[in-house]
Amino acid sequence: SAVISQKPSRDICQRGTSLTIQCQVDSQVTMMFWYRQQPGQSLTLIATANQGSEATYESGFVIDKFPISRPNLTFSTLTVSNMSPEDSSIYLCTAVGTDTQYFGPGTRLTVL
């Protein structure tokens, strides 16, 4: 199994600012993803973090708003840019091993 850590675990930010969330996996994994869970909603896939190339975004999510990096197999970052209160969510990093998906603990973001 893989252990995933995220930093920060939570943050309160002002409207218009940006926050970068870091995700570290303790072992090499094939794929990494970023999800969002808005209050009262289901987990929604934002994008696939591709190693050494641009992320692949799902419908409704764009690179300018959610730039993602994955410089190596075990590390990825998600930036939430020009934040608004609607961005208040839990952001989760996930990694896929050989047969299942592992979730990080999440980053709880509140935008004032």
Add this chain to the structure above:
Amino acid sequence: DQQVKQNSPSLSVQEGRISILNCDYTNSMFDYFLWYKKYPAEGPTFLISISSIKDKNEDGRFTVFLNKSAKHLSLHIVPSQPGDSAVYFCAALAGGTSYGKLTFGQGTILTVHP
């Protein structure tokens, strides 16, 4: 368009009794289903899964049933324990898709009372 729905936001059960969590889906391309359990301040953890070629999968106290014609699945926990109190997410995967690209339901909060 919510392709995976968990219509019960919460469920309260007495310790030792059965907990039944339900999930409905609309996308006929889904052929693999998973249940995740989530405690506060932690990420979801995998609980049990079922392929569309089966109608039942059992793992200890946990059993998942799949009714493809009704596009419905359920998770049974018997007997329920207070430590089972958590949020349970149903998730679905379409054929040939990476495990990472799951479609989730909204979750059901299960509370098991001693």
